[in-house]
Amino acid sequence: MHPRLTLAISVMEALALFSYALSGLIEARKRRLDAVGAFLVALATAFGGGTMRDVLLSRRPFYWVEHQDYVIVIFAMAIFAPMFLKMTTRLVDERMLLVADAIGLGLFSISGTSIALDAQMPAFTAVMMGVVTGVFGGVMRDVLCNEIPLILRDSRPYAVCAFAGCWIFLGLHWLQVDSIYNVLFSTGFILVARLVTFKLDIRLPH
Template sequence: MSLIKALEILAILVGAFSGFIEARRKRMDVVGIFTIAFITAFGGGTLRDILLDQRPLFWVTHQEYAILIFVLALISAPAIRTLRRVISERLIIVADALGLGLFSIVGVSQALEAGMPIFIASMMGVITGIFGGILRDVVCNEIPMVLRDGRPYAICSFAGCWMYLLMQKVGIPPDFSLWTSAMAISIARIVTWHRGVRLE
């Protein structure tokens, strides 16, 4: 299994897990847990593909991911309290940061390939990275955390997308650009979180 595949699965699992927790906190049933986990994990990429008019959607060609979340929702509903004790917040932040980096750069590169102008491409990267969480919070009847907690989350994604765009502009090989800027996003997120950096 390639590294990108492993990271992708990790990122989806983390997205789904954050959906589990939020759904459980709202006292949802198993249908709610699956729905919120699914929206959190795939919402950003789905919105990007709808805006770019690209089909088939990511989770349509990879139905194994949808099935994975389905099975996890079934088995984790009773176990979620135990899971939360076992899995530390630090671990979730790190895994989520890896997902943010990876998905943002995948989003921006797909938008470029689809012929988007560069500012729009950078926005598509950020949308891919953050809109799963926004949709999760909207359906859970909360003001989206990412829009109000003042932590550099979307900003890390945005800066990393521009790093990728600039590296592409000056002719650096795509693979190297992708990994470098995805890692830059992840590290920026982890470091600013750890230091408690806040925006105005």
């Protein structure tokens, strides 16, 4: 993998981890979980998609095992975040959850696709790995919080945004667009697509 792309992917995954961890903490607060429960939900949300990707690609050690510093930061977030979240309103929580979830979806989906390409996976498989990386953490968050996963109960595009963005990433990769610009554009597309379709209440046909 190109050194600049490796750096970009590392930065993306760190941002995605903390965005998803925040969404897990917000959901845990809504469910009135204690610090232990909040930590488990945040950890599963942050690392669920990457762990599933690593299992499917037979990558060892798992990402969270290799980067224990991130686990420690999420542990600290689980302890101190409730004090901050108590000062926010329900509306602010919902908006923060939507934005954090959209950021994590975009960043994780593109990083997952890039890692699958680096593992010599074919195009469609690489895209599906990206989608799995992007959505599975949210699935685990919802399951742990006793919710039907968002991907199954909300007809507004979610996985579809990730799927389209991953194909854009592949297309720009084949066109040999600079890796940094490719990552930024593809990630931005997923983020904006998710927020716009949610705002405009665009729904998939049943």
